[in-house]
Amino acid sequence: MFSSETYKERRERLTEQIKSGILFFPGNNETPMNYPANTYHFRQDSSFLYYFGLDQSNLAGLIDVDKNESIIFGNDRDIDDVVWMGYETPLKERSEKVGVTKTKPFSELKTYLQSALASGRKVHFLPQYKHDIIIEFQEWLGINAKYVNKYSSIELTKAVIAQRSVKSEEEVEEIEKALEISYLMNKTAMKMSRPGMIEREVFGAIEGIALAKGSGVSFPIIFSIHGETLHNHNHNNVMKDGDLLVLDSGAESLLHYASDITRSFPVSGKFTEKQKNIYNIVLKSQLEAIEMIKPGIKYREVHLHSAKVIAKGLKELGLMKGNVDDAVANGAHALFFPHGLGHMLGLDVHDLEGLGEAFVGYDEDTKRSDQFGLAYLRLAKTLQPGFVLTVEPGIYFIPQLIDIWKGENKHADFINYDEVDKYRDFGGIRIEDDVLLTENSSKVLGKPIPKSVDEVEKACNS
Numbered sequence: 369m370f371s372s373e374t375y376k377e378r379r380e381r382l383t384e385q386i387k388s389g390i391l392f393f394p395g396n397n398e399t400p401m402n403y404p405a406n407t408y409h410f411r412q413d414s415s416f417l418y419y420f421g422l423d424q425s426n427l428a429g430l431i432d433v434d435k436n437e438s439i440i441f442g443n444d445r446d447i448d449d450v451v452w453m454g455y456e457t458p459l460k461e462r463s464e465k466v467g468v469t470k471t472k473p474f475s476e477l478k479t480y481l482q483s484a485l486a487s488g489r490k491v492h493f494l495p496q497y498k499h500d501i502i503i504e505f506q507e508w509l510g511i512n513a514k515y516v517n518k519y520s521s522i523e524l525t526k527a528v529i530a531q532r533s534v535k536s537e538e539e540v541e542e543i544e545k546a547l548e549i550s551y552l553m554n555k556t557a558m559k560m561s562r563p564g565m566i567e568r569e570v571f572g573a574i575e576g577i578a579l580a581k582g583s584g585v586s587f588p589i590i591f592s593i594h595g596e597t598l599h600n601h602n603h604n605n606v607m608k609d610g611d612l613l614v615l616d617s618g619a620e621s622l623l624h625y626a627s628d629i630t631r632s633f634p635v636s637g638k639f640t641e642k643q644k645n646i647y648n649i650v651l652k653s654q655l656e657a658i659e660m661i662k663p664g665i666k667y668r669e670v671h672l673h674s675a676k677v678i679a680k681g682l683k684e685l686g687l688m689k690g691n692v693d694d695a696v697a698n699g700a701h702a703l704f705f706p707h708g709l710g711h712m713l714g715l716d717v718h719d720l721e722g723l724g725e726a727f728v729g730y731d732e733d734t735k736r737s738d739q740f741g742l743a744y745l746r747l748a749k750t751l752q753p754g755f756v757l758t759v760e761p762g763i764y765f766i767p768q769l770i771d772i773w774k775g776e777n778k779h780a781d782f783i784n785y786d787e788v789d790k791y792r793d794f795g796g797i798r799i800e801d802d803v804l805l806t807e808n809s810s811k812v813l814g815k816p817i818p819k820s821v822d823e824v825e826k827a828c829n830s
């Protein structure tokens with residue numbers, strides 16, 4: 369974990385934003401897989417980690433703004449727990465490491481919260497996403513599970529988003545540690561993939577790297593010869609000569625900061641001319657987007673620029689036609705690039721999304737579009753120094769979507785459907801890097817992972 373000063377300072381800065389009441393941060397519990405004692409890999413809640421640092425289950429953190437004190441609720445392991453799971457440092461000692469001197473047994477949490485409510489105090493909590501915790505709110509605060517998120521505190525949510533969005537130097541270092549793991553995962557996959565192998569063989573090997581070097585993957589690995597399916601979690605295909613692979617993966621550092629990298633590469637180790645042409649359009653779109661990123665620009669503007677690069681490139685190949693600006697304004701490019709350019713990155717791979725995309729990616733003067741494609745943009749608002757975000761344009765040929773659009777003659781002024789039909793079995797290409805906003809500019813984080821056609825082919829054949 370970071371030093372106790374880091375956690376103390378984070379809590380102090382938060383209480384400067386919220387003038388009174390209690391700030392309540394439940395930690396996560398173990399999640400049963402198929403019976404209670406057989407659990408999934410434990411993942412602590414990211415806001416709990418951010419303010420209270422402790423990476424164990426069955427804890428809750430509380431900041432009493434009026435009394436200016438923090439408390440951690442939890443229990444020490446009893447002898448049965450010790451026999452089965454081992455000794456754990458007592459809570460009091462663990463809490464001191466994150467600058468919290470007051471601890472209480474978990475059973476006192478309910479009484480504490482109920483007496484706060486009884487004396488008319490406000491208990492602020494964040495939007496919740498984990499079902500078992502949501503059910504606990506009935507017990508803790510008397511809120512029916514169905515309505516818990518109706519009562520979450522917008523004031524706290526906005527303050528936490530503002531604070532967690534701006535990364536400190538030590539947080540950026542953690543993201544770079546996760547990127548070090550990503551480097552190994554990507555290089556390994558490029559080198560290992562061969563015609564005749566099943567995707568699962570490579571998928572397993574790189575998930576193993578994430579586990580061996582850090583806290584595991586930051587989201588389920590996407591690795592497929594069907595890269596046209598944006599979040600493809602099927603790994604059962606046999607890779608064939610001529611297929612293109614999309615690998616979208618990320619690791620967590622030991623402190624749970626995420627990386628999120630996509631590379632696309634040929635199974636055979638050599639791009640065909642057709643693949644190279646599409647690849648270079650995506651690459652140009654990504655590089656120009658990265659070039660534009662600086663404080664003060666709206667990410668929607670960067671997204672629209674990358675869409676224009678894609679539309680222009682596809683026009684040069686004969687797949688699109690007409691005026692590029694008009695094509696993008698009308699959303700015609702979304703047949704090939706149906707998702708957003710990127711999202712925030714931090715303790716969560718889609719950082720802070722659990723607190724509501726409306727607050728994280730949008731602001732008062734940036735409203736979500738309802739146009740197909742643009743509506744999926746997770747981050748549209750004005751960028752600030754300290755943000756870390758992903759830049760991940762792509763071009764995909766989704767046969768079912770092509771059929772629907774063609775059937776409706778949709779955007780026929782901008783799309784050459786006869787030409788598009790020749791790419792029906794192409795698959796998809798996405799290229800993704802993680803970028804830090806500096807005071808006046810931006811920089812790509814991590815050691816460069818092969819990205820140009822030459823670099824990728826070389827890594828595949830190394």
Ligand code: GLY
Pocket residue numbers: 587616628711717760800
């Ligand atoms: N989790 C997939 C992506 O956002 O890149």
Ligand code: MN
Pocket residue numbers: 616617628629630760800
């Ligand atoms: Mn990704």
Ligand code: MN
Pocket residue numbers: 628710711758760800
């Ligand atoms: Mn991403």
